Amino acid sequence: MKSAQYNKKIIDDIEAVCKKRNVKLTNQRKIVLEIMLKSATAMSAYDLLDLLKEQEPQAKPPTIYRALEFLLEQGFIHKVESSNSYILCPHFSHPNHVSILFICDTCKQILEKHNNEIENHLELLAKQNQFTIKHSIIEIHGTCATCHNLNH
Ligand SMILES: [Zn+2]
Numbered sequence: 001m002k003s004a005q006y007n008k009k010i011i012d013d014i015e016a017v018c019k020k021r022n023v024k025l026t027n028q029r030k031i032v033l034e035i036m037l038k039s040a041t042a043m044s045a046y047d048l049l050d051l052l053k054e055q056e057p058q059a060k061p062p063t064i065y066r067a068l069e070f071l072l073e074q075g076f077i078h079k080v081e082s083s084n085s086y087i088l089c090p091h092f093s094h095p096n097h098v099s100i101l102f103i104c105d106t107c108k109q110i111l112e113k114h115n116n117e118i119e120n121h122l123e124l125l126a127k128q129n130q131f132t133i134k135h136s137i138i139e140i141h142g143t144c145a146t147c148h149n150l151n152h
């Protein structure tokens, strides 16, 4: 489990990035980030809304979608299309990275990895096809080490 201090540092780092980009990390957006930081797994918009309501009772679905849209745009979170959920990105200071997600179908834990070789290969492949990459997420499904060991 990540410590509260570690979480605070991430929020501080994200705030610094926002300041540099001249965008505002509103209180609601910050609460959404904090909820995601505390969660060990990916969360759906409705899971997030339920928890946001504990602190902001007036929050409605558009509130959460607007916050998520901002966080996605800024590259602080990723949307996991195959499970329709959201995770925090640990590489938010490098907005152009290829996000490689290892998704455990048993416990739903998602591990995000980063690999320069894969990035270079994708870039090359895109170039060969005159394709300009905007963002890329590779979603890989399987079993994490903990779940694998439990079953063997
Ligand atoms: Zn990422």
Ligand SMILES: [Zn+2]
Pocket: 104, 105, 106, 107, 108, 109, 143, 144, 145, 146, 147, 148
């Ligand atoms: Zn697992």
